[in-house]
Amino acid sequence: MKVLLKSKLxxxxxxxxxxxxxxxxxxxxxxxxxxxxxxxxYEGFVDAESPGSYYVRQVRGNFSHNVQHQ
Structure with missing residues (x-):
């Protein structure tokens, strides 16, 4: 289930x-x-005060990923 976040990113x-x-x-x-x-x-992402900063620190560059355009 998609959880919406308050973030510019x-x-x-x-x-x-x-x-x-x-x-x-x-x-x-x-x-x-x-x-x-x-x-x-994932739980840290949902609870993060700044989801964009959390993404940069904890996710990007730490796990393999695929990019898809909508």
């Missing part, structure tokens, strides 16, 4: 626990899907 996130996949929906229309992401990283 991140529109929302979705997590597939069975596959450990984190989907990030960017405000520019891109969707990024990250593999092998632990649930606590």
């Amino acid at each position: 991140i529109e929302g996130v979705d997590y597939d626990e069975s596959a450990n996949r984190l989907k990030i929906f960017l405000t520019n229309g891109q969707r990024r899907e990250y593999c092998d992401v632990p649930r606590d990283v």
